[in-house]
Amino acid sequence: xxxxxxxxxxxxxxxxxxxxxxxxxxxxxxxxxxxxxxxxxxxxxxxxxxxxxxxxxxxxxxxxxxxxxxxxxxxxxxxxxxxxxxxxxxxxxxxxxxxxxxxxxxxxxxxxxxx
Numbered sequence: 001x002x003x004x005x006x007x008x009x010x011x012x013x014x015x016x017x018x019x020x021x022x023x024x025x026x027x028x029x030x031x032x033x034x035x036x037x038x039x040x041x042x043x044x045x046x047x048x049x050x051x052x053x054x055x056x057x058x059x060x061x062x063x064x065x066x067x068x069x070x071x072x073x074x075x076x077x078x079x080x081x082x083x084x085x086x087x088x089x090x091x092x093x094x095x096x097x098x099x100x101x102x103x104x105x106x107x108x109x110x111x112x113x114x115x
Contacts (some may be wrong), residue, residue, distance in 0.1 A: 001092065001105040009086040010065050012072055012080055013051055015105065024079060025056050031075065032058060036068050048108040050094055051082070062086075073101050080105065 014025040022043060029040045041057035048055065060068050062085070072081055080102035084093050091112035 001089075001096075004109065006087040007062045007085045007097075009062055010060055010068075011084055012060070012069070013055045013082040013084075014058065014076075015051070015053045015055050015102075016079060017053055021079070022054065025075060028072075028075060028077075028079065029056055029058060032068070032072065035071065036060065036064060038068065047108075050109055050111060052107065053080075055082075060080060069101075069104065076101055078090050078102070082107075086090075 014028060016022050016025045022045065026043060027039045029038075029043075032038050037060065039059040041059065043054075044051075045054050047053060063113075069083055072083075080100070081103065082105065083099040085097035087093055087097070089115050091109065093107060094107060094112060
């Protein structure tokens with residue numbers, strides 16, 4: 001199990017399903033990037049990796065969690081957001097180190113299972 005000192009970053013994955021949701025995610029990501037030091041990833045229009053829906057990843061430093069996550073919670077509208085910590089343990093990060101803003105989703109964790 002990782003130690004709190006091993007948290008190097010956080011990811012917030014904005015989930016959406018259609019062109020309208022994509023536009024909402026782009027607006028939220030732009031507003032977040034204008035206010036905070038976040039890196040905005042690609043806006044996927046298909047499920048990617050463990051994510052069951054279209055998504056965009058926002059990456060930010062661990063020390064910015066306390067400012068960014070509450071802001072996302074207030075400004076997300078009806079968008080579901082999956083937030084997870086970043087350590088060297090991807091399975092832990094995507095199962096135990098998570099916060100859901102909105103409705104939780106079932107992730108495809110097959111890629112993270114240990115041998």
